[in-house]
Amino acid sequence: MKALFAALLTLALCTPVSAGTFGATPGEVVRAEVLPGWTTKRGTRMAALRLTLAPGWKTYWRAPGESGIPPSFDWSASRNLARVTLHWPSPQIFDDGGLRTIGYKRELVLPIEITPANPGAPVELAAKVDLGVCEHICVPASLAFTATLSGGGAHDPTIQAALKARPLTAREAGVSGVTCAVDPISDGVRVTARIPASAAGGRSVAVIEPGNPRIWASETETRREGAALLATADLVPPSGQAMALSRKALRVTLLGQGRAIDIQGCPAP
Missing domain, CATH: 2.60.40 (Immunoglobulin-like)
Structure with a gap:
């Protein structure tokens, strides 16, 4: 039915x-x-x-x-x-x-x-x-x-x-110190964003986007680790092979308590 x-x-x-x-x-x-x-x-x-x-x-x-x-x-x-x-x-x-x-x-x-x-x-x-x-x-x-x-x-x-009602930019929210580790996987790359607790505040969910609509992004897994919020997602290009990733195009959005925070670009640790 x-x-x-x-x-x-x-x-x-x-x-x-x-x-x-x-x-x-x-x-x-x-x-x-x-x-x-x-x-x-x-x-x-x-x-x-x-x-x-x-x-x-x-x-x-x-x-x-x-x-x-x-x-x-x-x-x-x-x-x-x-x-x-x-x-x-x-x-x-x-x-x-x-x-x-x-x-x-x-x-x-x-x-x-x-x-x-x-x-x-x-x-x-x-x-x-x-x-x-x-x-x-x-x-x-x-x-x-x-x-x-x-x-x-x-x-x-x-x-x-x-x-x-748009998310705050990192500058507007006073967010700094967010870094992303990028590791190769068989069909693309795995991105792990580390967000200091002071930057995340009460927000408990982060979403990672590749900045390229042709690249598939898995569901972002978010967890607390000590004084940081860790967010991990797999990014897979159409070719299904390892790829070079533009860190400037990476987008990390923090969701949860209050307004969201939109972080454009993610440097290496």
């Missing part, structure tokens, strides 16, 4: 959603809206995708954890779009029957910073996002959304609140 429900729900979630009106998938599992935002002093456009979830449902962060489905965006149908930067708000940690997942309940406002190819000209945003949504079961969802972004726009307090 659960398998049948999952299949029917997956079909329902594949209905495209257009922005501008408040679109919704059948069953009201997830609704999507583009917030048009404003033009920044740098000439970029700060917009946002707002996802509203049915009570009890959640969706996932860019690194979703053991059983989550990572979100995937396709911007190729857009016009006058040179670059997109996603500013993820600090996520929550969920314990799903002993499995750790990372994401958002009820609502996700995801700020989207758009760099136009032709500054000053309208941006025709036409995008598709594949993501996972989960209640007692987890299913894939596919949403399509469009928006024309032109003019100066207006500052939106909803987007501004989401930007303020």
Whole structure:
């Protein structure tokens, strides 16, 4: 019965959603809206995708954890779009029957910073996002959304609140002394981050990301060892062979108590 429900729900979630009106998938599992935002002093456009979830449902962060489905965006149908930067708000940690997942309940406002190819000209945003949504079961969802972004726009307090909820940078959090040991394994490398207890504070979970979407990252295992928090993940390239790893691209995010901390780059011990 659960398998049948999952299949029917997956079909329902594949209905495209257009922005501008408040679109919704059948069953009201997830609704999507583009917030048009404003033009920044740098000439970029700060917009946002707002996802509203049915009570009890959640969706996932860019690194979703053991059983989550990572979100995937396709911007190729857009016009006058040179670059997109996603500013993820600090996520929550969920314990799903002993499995750790990372994401958002009820609502996700995801700020989207758009760099136009032709500054000053309208941006025709036409995008598709594949993501996972989960209640007692987890299913894939596919949403399509469009928006024309032109003019100066207006500052939106909803987007501004989401930007303020982003993880702190290492400098903002006063974090220093984080190092990463990189050891070869048969099909890639193993990264072990050592985070001083003073830097981790009350945060109990760290997530390691390679900074390259083509490199697969295992679930990060986190443990306390003396006065440090140790986080370990295996990184495997498409070739499945040992590889050179850019330490500057490594990303370590500390999650747990209060706001998250986003550490870009990880030097050797």
